[in-house]
Amino acid sequence: MALADTTQIARRRLSGGGWWVAWLIAGAAFVALWWFGSGWPVDYPKAAQVPAMRVVGDAMKWLVNEASFGIFSFVDLTRFIAALIEVPYWISSSLLATGLMTTAGSAGVQIFPPVSWIALIGVLGLAGYWAAGWRLAALVVALMAFIALFGQWTAAMVTLASIVIAVPLGVILGLLLGVLSYRAPLVERVITPLLDLMQTVPVFAYLVPVLFLFGFGPTAAIVATIIYAMPPMTRLTVHALRSVPAEIDELGRMVGATPRQRMWRVMIPAAMPGLMIGANQVIMLSLNIVIIASMIGAGGLGFEVLGALRRLDFGVGLEAGFAIVALAIVLDRLSQAVATKLQFQPHRGEDRRSLIARHPYLVASIVLALGCGLLSLVEAGFQTFPAAGQLSTGSFWAELIAWINVNFFTQLEAFKDFLLLNLLIPLKRLLLSLPWLGVVGLVALAGLQLGGWRLMLLTGGLSFLIAATGQWEKAMTTVYLCGIAVAVAALIGIPIGILAAEKRRLWPAVQAMIDTLQTLPSFVYLMPVVMLFRVGDFTAILAVVLYALAPAIRYTAHGLMQVDPTLIEAGRAAGTTRWQLLTKVKLKLAFPEIMLGLNQTIMLALSMLVITALVGTRDLGQEVYIALAKADTGRGIVAGLAIAFIAIIADRLISAGARRTKARLGLK
């Protein structure tokens, strides 16, 4: 009590004038170190570096070559898991994409064709109609037809085949881990930092170890997808279970449910809406990752986009990208509708009607699939979408970009050079010249102010680790690229968000736009900017801004729309002008939410930065990418962790700041 009291009083005292003094002293020390300092506080000494890359690399080698459980080795275990995943994947891919083959690979002969495109569209449409009526059916059919029409059908089916395996696995694993964390606080304490890392370490960084352990091919891609897409499921499971009203759990105990009954019969069903959000996240993230997964042999739409990027064929890339978006929407809406329908289906008693009367949709689906299969023997168009009917906008996009390049080349170039010379390069030089010790100190001080000594230890410690593992320069380049991109995204996104919130009619359109921006694979953004501005930092920043814009808009609009209407009325009653109402009431109250949007923008920017390494940046992303190309586990993981550390530092500082502001404003 006494200790807590004094720290609180001390903090309160500091929050007045005290922090100003602290920052003034720290700032002065920083500047002094920067101007007059030399030696180890400025450049981290090579001799004191932690040989993290070698340690990680050796550990990986040991894991692959030596680790063993006695009768079988660690690699045996992982290969066994891969073989287990292989079975359902083989079924789904035979059914959807390749058909039943005599042997795997291109040498095999097809014994039985995959499901015809007409049949699959029909079945999905029926499912949509059964679950939520004709609107959903129409949406599903239109989106799937779009995929067929633009010649993406086969690729989309390859992707779908691995998604239908990865998503349920991710959902189930995430759910079980969430249940475990909910039950045992110790498990949660261990798992939470792991989840943080799984979400922030770029996928590129762990592709290599996954390859080593699970072998090249679709199963490795599925494993990588699950690692990336599972964490939100676990988090949302814990959150959803915690949000179940206490009385519901008490009910379970009062009716004498065993612990297992309490969890699976009472808590999980009651937490269903939250769990559904988790499943939705798994679907979205899985589709986000398909391109990267295609690098380790998943094939499918991701492969199409990647190929298009290599050829700089923007049209094809865009079409394949939109096919991914279409698939994402179909899976998302359909899974939500089906889950809701199943959950609230009133059970009938004994049903003695005929099979057809009991399961009309199921019977219709089977008839449709078999019918199309038979018809395709006569007419090939039933099996695969006829090539003659396919559309492509490839030439249109190529011509559009060529036209822009021909007519506006000088202007574009001048614009780029101006920004590079006057903003980008000076800022980069400035950041690179900062002394590492000073930066670590300032980051730690920010941690202390915003979240107390625990946060100070975390932020200070992580930034020190970046320096100690010899990643400082590359990390500062990452900070520079990310910082500019986030600043630009905020400058564009926040006003759009304000506009959308003030003029509610605009919101649906804006929402559709940002949803698309976020689901379009990040690679797609690279193509037009590379074609217009060629490779380099400027191009990278532009692509990052495009990708990371959505949350800045979304959170700003949400934050403004959520402001308590009574407070707005109070403002009006006090006679504010529209402008005063916005700046003095709404923006003040929405500030924490806007900060969280900025936080999300930073996270997306960091994940996109790794991908922009493809266009020649010199930051941590490039390091990860090089490690991938060289199959250097240690280098990739260490650089990947450094990116994760930057993300975690930014996240914790901003979240703590937003929490404090919320508490000060008396919001929940």
Add this chain to the structure above:
Amino acid sequence: MTIPTDAAVKLECRSVWKLFGHHAASVYRVSGGQLSDAQLNEHQLIAGVRDVSLKVHEGESFVIMGLSGSGKSTLVRCMSRLIEPTGGEIVFNGENLLAASDKRMIEVRRHQMGMVFQHLALLPQLSVLANVAFPLEIQGIDRARRERRARELIELVGLGGREAFFPRELSGGQQQRVGIARSLSVEPELWFLDEPFSALDPLIRREMQDEFIRLQSVLRKTIVFITHDFDEAIRLADRIAIMKDGRVVQIGTPEEIVLRPADPYVAAFTHNVAKAKVVRTSALMRPHDGRSTSGRVPATATIAQAAPLFGPEAGALEVVDAAGAIVGLIEREQVVTVLLEG
């Protein structure tokens, strides 16, 4: 309602304590079960329930009344061990529940206890029928049997025809009827109701109280009923326990509490109660002195019910018990005094 004080004791709390805070259990043990305010402060403990002893008799409606934070919800949860008491004994049918194993508690809760919750706690994904049948489903009773039982109860609480509805499709009052039916599905010996009507509109609340009185007249369960509403307590209780800061400050029949509040805190509640509607003639009657009277009044009638019987003339009425035997008399002035007190 009759007051079966001589009936067997169904549930007894003996010096029950619930302390919140670090090391609550060890502090309690060291203290030997008696902690003063100063000791609680010193160890930074918060007392949810302090040294509560009470007896609930078979077939009795026992109401625990207190304002929010008085510990009444904690106490009722201690009784079923939803919350683990820090100390004391909970004796149910002669068995100390605090010594029972988890398995034994599951048995007790499955077959002998039922509970209605303030915020309903209906399972949103189940229909009315499935919600009411849920406790039986947990016990593994087959569908035909549990649904037959559930249909009976749905009929009993007046929701017949709505079996296939989902909770979200019902009004608040209807939802609480589902909660009541569900809590009765296992035919509990002991029925807990935790502020069951607090979340309802005043009019619906009144209606549900009437419904509750009707159900209890049919079922004759042993009831522990929690409320923060003194009027509700007066209406429904055979006996009331009034709680403040985790302690029981008074236990008694509504009459006793209204006529003889133990302290100013209790008196503040009784202040606005119309005594004439609570006090029965049996509480005021005097021995019959043989004088002439002008009528009869049952001993269970309230003063408000007795008053019109006096008419313009009568000076006194004979008080008779259920069998019709004269047990005493009540004078006009006594009744007038009570009526004038409001």
